[in-house]
Amino acid sequence: MKNISHARITKVVVFLVAIICLTGIARALIDLEYNRVQLSDVNTDSYFESQSFAKENYGLFHTLTELIGTYKSEAYILSGKALTKADSRVIEDELYNEYYYSNEYDHDLKEADNKRIFKEEYADKIKRKKEERMRMQVREFYQLVERLETYEGIIYYASDGEHVFSNSEMNKKEQFETYDAYMLVGDYQQKMYPSKVAKSHYYDYFTPTVDQLNSQTDAIYVAFTDAFLQKKIQEWETDKAEAKRLLNESIAFLVGLIVSFIYLMIVIGRTSFKDKDIHFHVIDKLYNDLNVAIVVCLLSMWFVMIVEVFREIYLLLTVPIFIIALLLILSLVKHIKNKTILSHTLIYQIFKKVFLAIKHVFDSGSLAVKTVLLVIGYPIVVAATFFMFPITIGLAAWLALKKVKSFNRIKEGVEHIKNGDLQHRIEIDGKGEFSQLAGNINRITEGLNKSVDSEIKSERLKTELITNVSHDIRTPLTSIITYVDLLKIENDPEKIAEYVDVLDQKSKRLKHLTDDLFEAAKASSGSMPVQLERIDIVSLLTQGIGEMDEKIEASALEFKFAHPTEKVYVKADGKLLWRSIENLFSNIFKYAQPASRVYIDVEDLGNEIRVTLKNISAYELNISADELMERFKRGDESRSSQGSGLGLSIAESLIYNQRGKFLVQVDGDLFKVMIYLPKFLNE
Template identity: 55%
Template sequence: MNSNSAVVEENVDEGSSQKPPSTSSVTSPTQPGIYNPNLSDRENYQIFLEAYKEEIAKEKERLIQEDLYYYQTTLQRLASYKGLNYFLKAGELELTNQAELSKEEYTSYPAYMLFEGFIQNVYPQEIKENPRFYQIAPDAYVQDYPDVLYIGFEDEFLKPRIAEWQEDKEVANHALYQIAAYLAGLMASFIYLLIVWGRNSRHDQEVHLNTLDRLYNDFNILFCLGLISSWFILGFNFYQMQNAALIYPMTLAIATLGLILVLSLVKHIKNKTLLKHTLVYTIFHKLFSGIKAIYDSGSLGVKVAVLVIGYPLCIAITFFMFPITIGVAIWLSFKKVKEFKAIKEGVRRVKDGDLATMINIKGKGEFAQLAGDINSITDGLNKAVENEIKSERLKTELITNVSHDIRTPLTSIITYVDLLKTEEDPEKIKDYVEVLEQKSQRLKVLTDDLFEAAKASSGDIPVTFERIDIVSLLTQGLGEVDEKIQERGLDFKFNYPRERMWVKADGRLLWRAIENLLSNIFKYALAGSRVYIDLEDAGPGIRLTIKNISAYELNISSTELMERFKRGDESRSSQGSGLGLSIVTSLIEIQKGSFTIEVDGDLFKAMIFLYKDDSKETPLSPQ
């Protein structure tokens, strides 16, 4: 609050200093003998006016005199102010101490308040910050407020009050700083006590408990609440008995005792025994620990006996809170029934063939163990069914795909052998022999792929880990297949961050895996397209990425494409066996790496991850 807004507050306070004359009330019109229930309200009212005519006249006179008293007192108080000018108009009534002043002249004062209806013109605006300003300003809920009210404050009125306000402000600020300093010191001291309390030195990590700390914490909290209640009760009584001086020593005594009790709780918080060192916890912990020890160590029959005998004993011991004990028993009963129903429903679903059902029961009880065993059986059964289904599917695919791939060249061989038996033209015989050679080679490749896939998936391949320079391996390998690259018109782009990148792998198996990927590219890549081979650091390993555009539409997911006998060419008109990617997966995994593929439209991406070899040993030449 500033000095200008103090003007409003003073006027309101001083306006309440005078007392009006004592008041009296007119006798109620419902006195016995006056009110006649057989007459109307208007008739009863006229009877009342006649009966109490003199009393009503006296009451009117008293009210008039009371209003005149307030009016004269207010005029005298306004006249006592020097430098305060005002103009008030309410209907025909006008009241002012400066009749010659206009509205514009009021605005020339250092401070003024002009009200015309609900229009306010106040200067300075800080006056509105005083909460008592709105006791003077027009209010929509006050019907008899004057139409016009001008108030102007001259320097003669403002200066002494501003000086007084500034003095009070300095005193208040000084007191506020003192209180803030006291509170800061008190808070710093309290925080210091919280830190060091219970320890003998700054480096002492052990919490030392004394005799007072043996008091149970729940009793300690009750004593603290009792001290707070006592302070309020005693303080109110001392104030009522006009013995306010006793409040200070009483506050000091209660605060000291309360601080000691609170610091005892702080010790237990540091010692992590706030809950454990309570009487309620101690009783229940010992009771349930004993029951649990017997319950856990016995068979199911012993557990039932413990429950049958222990529950009545528990009720007898805790008779003072038997509603809680009964409530806990009801809750446990419903919990066990719910667990039993969950197991029953889960077994029914498994029986009906829903092997994905899992019975979720928390805890370590008998029902939880039973549910866990059932879940294990269900999980094992589910895996067995999945493996059997997968095995049957693979068998079917093996019979279908391999028989197709074998039958095609075998049929050609039989056909051309029959032709050779009757053919006498040497040129045709030569052509037939070339076809027989091609088909025989095709059978050999298919047979080799089958054996290699079987060996790779079984892990029955010896692995010799070496320090391999994968950049050199790829450069050398691409040189060996350059003729096939030229035949397909492919443009290989090989990108690597540095000349030498070492991996820990078997050079022979790694090249067989890469060779399988290159073979897939030669079979399925779009002729004349680009093939990108990228090497990059991938944290603890190196990632090899091979990307190409497929000549066939890849209407198959990457997961299916990784399975055996799956081919991107669903018509199976190409020379592939559908085993290449499966072989690559097995070969990379036995080298502790990983192999993944991605299909995005016609873009095929194969990624091999192998761990780095940062050792300084002399590397072996890649095979």
Template identity: 50%
Template sequence: MDIKWRNYSHSVVAKVVAFIIVILCLTSSITIFANIEVLHNEDFDIVFEESYYQGKDYLSNCSEVIENIKKVQKYKSKENILNGGTLTENVIAEQEDRLFWDFQYNSKSYNPNLTPEENHKIFKEVYADKLVQAKNSQIKQDLNDFNMALQRLAGYEGLVYYAKNGETEFSNSTDKAKEYFKTFPAYMIFEGYENEVFPQEVNQNTRYYWLSSSTNNIEQQDAIYIAFTQDYLNPRIVEWQDNKLLITDSLYQIAALLIVLIVAFIYLIVVVGRKPYDNQVQLNFFSRIFNDFNLVMCILLVAIWAIVISESEQFKSLNLIFLITLFAASLSLLLVLSLVTHFKNRTLMKNTLIYKIFHRLFSFFRDIYNSGSVGLKVVLIVIGYPIIVAITFFMFPITLGAAAWIAHKKVKEFNAIKEGVKKVKDGDLHFSINASGDGEFAKLAADINSIADGLSKAVENEIKSERLKTELITNVSHDIRTPLTSIITYVDLLKHEKDQSKVDNYLEIIDQKSQRLKVLTEDLFEAAKASSGNIQVNLEAIDLMSLITQGLGELDDKIQESELDFKISHPKDRLVVKADGKLLWRAIENLLSNIFKYALQGSRVYIDVTNVGTVATLTIKNISAYELNISSDELMERFKRGDESRSSQGSGLGLSIAKSLLEIQRGSFNIEIDGDLFKAIIQMPLVQTN
């Protein structure tokens, strides 16, 4: 089921369907929004309005009525305008100032040498006709405004009003009583500084301040009464209800479309650039476009679309808006999905034109810089930095700051190297110069650190060699002097001893000590030969298990005597190694000899043979009778024993001899210590068969 679903979800058909869904949902939601906002110029707040009286339209119409009534109040009557009653001192002064400015700059009668009062007197004589024309023009404009206000008031069907301005009254009703206006279904009464509106819910309108700003300059003796009949209110209430229903339904449609759009868009983001059972991102035709061009094209498309939709009156039809949005959305989505594909492929920055230009320039200069000498690098820096400054002149402070930071960093690296050299020169061989990066200073620091490490290792090796020499002399002296002292002592006793039984006992002890001295001498000689490599090696094919089985058979008496339980594990197939049979067995015998001497009595000895690639591994494990309180490296040294008291009969050369014998056969030998567990590991190369 999962396989079928993945095949379908990542198919081209599924991606195309999801793409079409995203485009259609986006285009439809924008078209619905444009239908409300652009074509019908509706306010989305109507969704939250509970009644017509709490809406924008009601207060907007009321404000227009009040403004027209106030204009009529201002002009009073036609006769007042014609008689110049509206020409106040401020209006006349404004007209004179405008004409005087024209007189000052355009008239030849203006004399700059005269005083302003003298020039103003000349101005009134020269511009007398223009002053009269300006007054007549103002009267004509006021008369036109007065008539337009009356016409607009008359155009409101179902509007009843009364206004009083001082002694002047005007109304479209024969009954001017306040109580009469209160009989209508909606009214507003502004009398002096007091006001009364009905219905009361008008006071809850968030735009009520429109009325306050329109009536705040009514004088105490003035009054404005406004009432609306059912003929005025009913069609407007029905229109408000229709608009609210339209916008509410449209918002639900937009929300549903956006939910589907988001789901489909997320799906596209997940599957774009992917194929079933192929984790590699697949780039398409649009992915060839540089990502910075892609981003600029997306921004331009959105900007052009917004300008065309909002500014061009010829496109204000739903069909054209839908087609324009469909084209812009399809192209923009293709470009966006291309960016998503590059983001998945981790090439979002690498596929930009700016990155490619700077990367090639950087690579070019880097190759020249890395291939040249220090002198060439200095020349490149001297020539290249002014060029970079010239190219980036618009961000010169940043370029200068970057150069100062780099210079400061290089100076710190140089000072660190200088301080490090001084410390190494003073004998601090463990000091390490910290210089990051891969520049000239970093390479120089690494070389100096290598020299210091080499000197430190040489000193450590020399100290270790001196310590080993001292311990070797001490151990050899101790191990040889002990039997030699016994021999000398018992020889001296023999010279004066008359009792034959004691003489025989002394001779037996002398024989044991001389044999011990002989073994020590032979082991020392063999160790010297093995470490020097001065042993003839005859490499041949040896069956490892046969060698071990035969050798253990020869040592059966010692095994029985030691009471050790040997456990052998080996593969079924033969393991044929390339080795010298005598030398290999000599090494194994040394290990077994150590076991007989140092293993815990009655314990088990494990011998495991395994095939590891091109080598055979022989692992021998046993429990030591002595506490192994030294490291494996120290135990491999000559004349070292597991018992630091040196009370056992070993020479301390067995492990060292075994290691040398195995190494001259191109094998390896290691030991591991875990508490009292002693593990010896031998690895020999297998014979390669075709």
């Protein structure tokens, strides 16, 4: 228990470490985003080589280039010179599409004629559209001019030889070269100082802008004041240090997250490293596809809220969201380990239930329901899989052929059985109608086999019964006839008395056989009246053993009686039950090994009571228990004993009439009888 407790505590601690690391990474990334810190600047030695410097000055160069290269002035724009061929083509194409779908377009004319008519009829619209575009360019022109006023600490001069945009009186590049940092473009030259600017990886930020200028007439001069540079360099170095700190934190948290997550993946679902079983909890009952959807929604919601709204309270949102998300992810890991990642999905379960429902209908449903499903379902399947129609047809043909083969197998099997081959079995795979029909036919065949076997056994028993009865009755009857003949010729009184004694014994023996035969017939027919009542089985057996004390002493048998200490009552007929037990005792006295032990056990089995009688047979029991239960069957095949062979049969029938069970077991010379009687319960 201590090991399990330690393992749980370790898991919780590592889980919290993972959450802390995950939260730390999120905080570092959010700070990088909101502070506009460039991670690329961490490995940059100079501000002039940095991405920050390139981004800050790209806007200025782009604005100046647009002013002198495209717009120039309001008058220049309104004259239409700022409109490029591309602008005019876009306007004309837009209006031509409108003309093409109108009623004015004549589809019978050639395209060239339609375009000529279009230019004539749409000349005013084209002119108005161009004027709208020029007014828009004027607005863009003044927006760019206003943007220039936002740049402080930067001195600029831009001219195309006619139009000038500047925030100082300097117009010579030599004047700009007196500053510690400048960028000069013009006269087919590009000069930047310090030289680190040109060596920067981000130099191409300026190249597209410069390429738009006319090298003969256009010039752009930019210089940075010392105060501006000092401020920017100081801000950049501060941001660089912050970026380096956040990057180091992110790496440390990432390593911690990877290590803790790997550990959790290994131990999750197990109580220890030696535990092979996966243990699931309430959260693991969530279907895996819903699990993934919830994780994606949580992370998306967190990202949107952090970026758009709640950056100041991100910790309040991040920690609970990350805890839930990590628990769900670890639940997925459990199912991956348990190989239930696909089977424990809602989609899989829905398809499985639909499939099982259809399969159940086809396995055990009525033919009418199946026919309706086929008529309705097959066209739907064909429509849904029209792109693979040949495969659908092939599958349907294969299923039909399989059913036809099953039908033919049943037909051939019925032919075999009809021709008398009752051992033939029809083997059909699956659980459909054909399989059920084949199973029913096989059971009918088994029933016929049992009936035939029973009839054969019955005929054999009748033959043996006649033989045994004839033998057992003929022996005393022959003796009676013989001694009667002797009496006729005998005159000696002593001899006559002796013959009369023999006749008395044989006649009683014959009467006993006749009475047993009558009782056996009556017991097996079930015509005996049965009065069920509460019987104390222990007292009944104790009394019976006491009444047979003389026979026990004469046989030298030792009876061992084991029973519960409390009273045990059975629901039985007292007279019939005693007759059954008396027959068993009589059987023991006749066939038990002299001077051996006899065991009688009474056991309470809950709803019934079991009485067991065991003894060692004096004769070799080379026959089965079933044969011993047959009428007139004796343990001694020589039939030299005085028994009739009906005792066990009578006892069995009487017990069955009292709703009990009677079983015989033979193990070598051990003879064992078990009687099961219903227990008397207070109702």
